[in-house]
Amino acid sequence: MHNLAVSMTDICKSYGKFKANDHVSLHVRPGTIHCLVGENGAGKTTLMNILYGLIQKDYGEIKIFGQPANVKNPIDANGYGISMVHQHFKLVPSFTVLENVILGTSKTRGPLLDKQTLEPEILQLCNQFGLEIDLQKVTEDIPVGSQQRVEILKALYRGTEILILDEPTAVLTPQESEQLFITLEALAQSGTAIIFITHKLREVFRISSEITVMRGGRTVGTVFTKDVTDNHIVRMMIGKSISLSFDKKGFTERKVVLSLQKINLASSRSKPILENVSFEIAEGEILGIAGIEGNGQSELVEVISGAQKATSGKTILDGDDVSHFNVRERRNIGVVHIPEDRNKTGVNISASLLENMIANNYFMPDISSYGFISESKASSYTVQICNTYNVKSASVLAPISSLSGGNIQKAIVGRELSMPRRLLLASQPTRGVDIGSIEYIYSKLIEYRNNGLATLLVSSDLAEILTMSDRIAVIYEGKIVSILNAHETNEIELGFLMTGSKEN
């Protein structure tokens, strides 16, 4: 076997004058996990899409196991043993897991699918790599973590030797991520070369043996993970080191902004989704919600934003009962919201950047008059958000899908924080965002907090909760089990509470 599974040399790719990849090189050994890191828009996804044949390079050379390769489309890529797991899965939602796995392979004879004979073979693969999936389930009914395992299973079934994963952990809980790492390690053991894109340095150091850093469309360098520290990598990525500690000023007099009183949310199943949830958030306070995903956090945010009606209980905003307000009425009195699912909820992915940026005020006099949207007002408003929040896009009319993932996230944050605001609901605000931008988003959140904004922060990242929050509420099975001062607790205590274990 050749000593390099993938060798990409001097790859160039331009969009108009913009160089998304500028003489990029990447060399990956078989049987290793190679992390590809860099700021939002550095060109990581572009490079991987070239390797997978989704887009064509302008210049450069690709060798697969030493042989020059001409990858014109994903089918070619499969032929070279390359598979890619996209952040947005390409599964047919109404198919069963099994049907998705065998879709497009020609291992059956005749016109009919012979699922019986294929099943044991696929089960064997699952066992070998510790992938826990029910093959008979319909794909849209299983959680994202499992859907991702289906993507990996698909790749394995097609006989992958080179596996690309583009930010696979962005949508996973820490537990699901750990499960993924175990599978990937088993895969690497069996000789597969794995390219892994992530913004979380912790993960880089957890699984990789080599790291390639990209910046502004170029490769900064490749290093052995054991030779470097995270500071080192951060400096390679953004040219300076970063401190994620902030100057939080305290408030003497605190007016309560949000007060939840005994919120209950029933479900069709026996257990309620939210049970007697009560808490308050004051001006200038960040309340973090810590919990394992699926314990009611999403629904809690929906109840406060007005997207779901609580079964009982009151939502009080600045002293007024707003329990019966709908989403827009709440937004109009200053509830802004960074949603957890960026592409499905946070933006209309088929619309332009501009249309997405005016979503909160297209009906207001700053953008429209007599019902007509003013294109010039809308576009200068969009430009203003892009400048303030450092959103990089070719033009305001570009489809928002042409922005890199992190830039879409910054655009959402910018859109929400540009509105008059009293209460910010922030769900996973830094998901898929690079470290530099995380620092920027954090500094904005703190700045607004210091100016009196009340913030509810939901995150699956405990470190984020601990750095940002003033107080932390732990949610477990729909109940707030504890509310703690952030500087009086730690990850261990939180982790303990999050699993429902009582302290005493």
Added chain:
Amino acid sequence: MNNGLRLLISSLIPSVMAAAGAFLIALLFVVFVRQDPSVAFTALLNGGFVGTQNIANTLMKATPLILTGLAFTIASRAGVFNVGAEGQLYLGAFFSTITALSFSELPGLALIPISILVGAFVGAIWAVFPTYLKLRFNVNEIISTIMLNYVAILFTSYLVNHPFKAKDAQFPATEMIPDQAFLLRLLPPSRLNMGFLIAIALVILLWLLLFKTIWGYDFRHVGQAPYFSSYIGISLPKTMLSAMALSGAIAGIAGAIEVLGVHHRFLDNFSPGFGFTGIIVSLLGKANPIGDLVGGIFLGGLTQGALMMELNASIGRELVDVIKAVLFISLAAVEAYKPIIHLFSDRKVKAQDA
């Protein structure tokens, strides 16, 4: 701009390919019945698009198709599928006839708009009803609107056969509406009338509405991204109801114009499936009002051409139905398979992932 133009052209490719494919299959049919295809198609195209009277008749036949195309477009933009334009058109036609008959002492300047508005209103109600069922009881609107077509068609058929049948008529039809309610004929002897100009005005209005106003913003985003829309506070029920009301109103107007402009009375079974052809028009026109205008004229021209072809080349006008059917199947297939097509050829979609 250059880029926008390219996008526009590439989005039209399916329509153009479907049209070409439909003609090709029609050609096979012509060969199959041992006729000369060049004669057939020359007669078809000349009959539809050459000569003042032919063009006038094409536009006359295009008028209801443009309108039903618009009706389908406006609803589908908001994510609801109005397959009930046919029924809405019948009810609109019938009630606008009744209005014109009941207020025959009014001057034309009042009677025409009132009759058209009544048609629009009845059409709107007939479209809002299934939408309400969809929102309240989760009844699939495609099924319910199809079913309601039969109710509307048979109901008007009963009315025109019994209580409202004109005394001297040999066939089921109402009395003639008063002269002052007739829409002005533009190029007699063709029955092309002011209704065509109303259709053009609606094309422009709906284009503005969809792409330039805050209501169009609501429609388009609800149709494209329902989760996003409710997150930013657009009311999905309200938007869908108003899109359907508008859609039904336009179908009702189409019916009213057929009465006031063409037949001057309500005739039993007068529509050769305008409502259904409107779906093809909208699919051809990519759910864009301007596209509906072009698609409506194209299909109107084929219908008109078919008549001339039958007269001059003695090839059955049913040939055009074959073309329409193939068009519909291929356009619908493109829509239905879009997600799967994307699955395999993402090159243009690019990395929507991070």
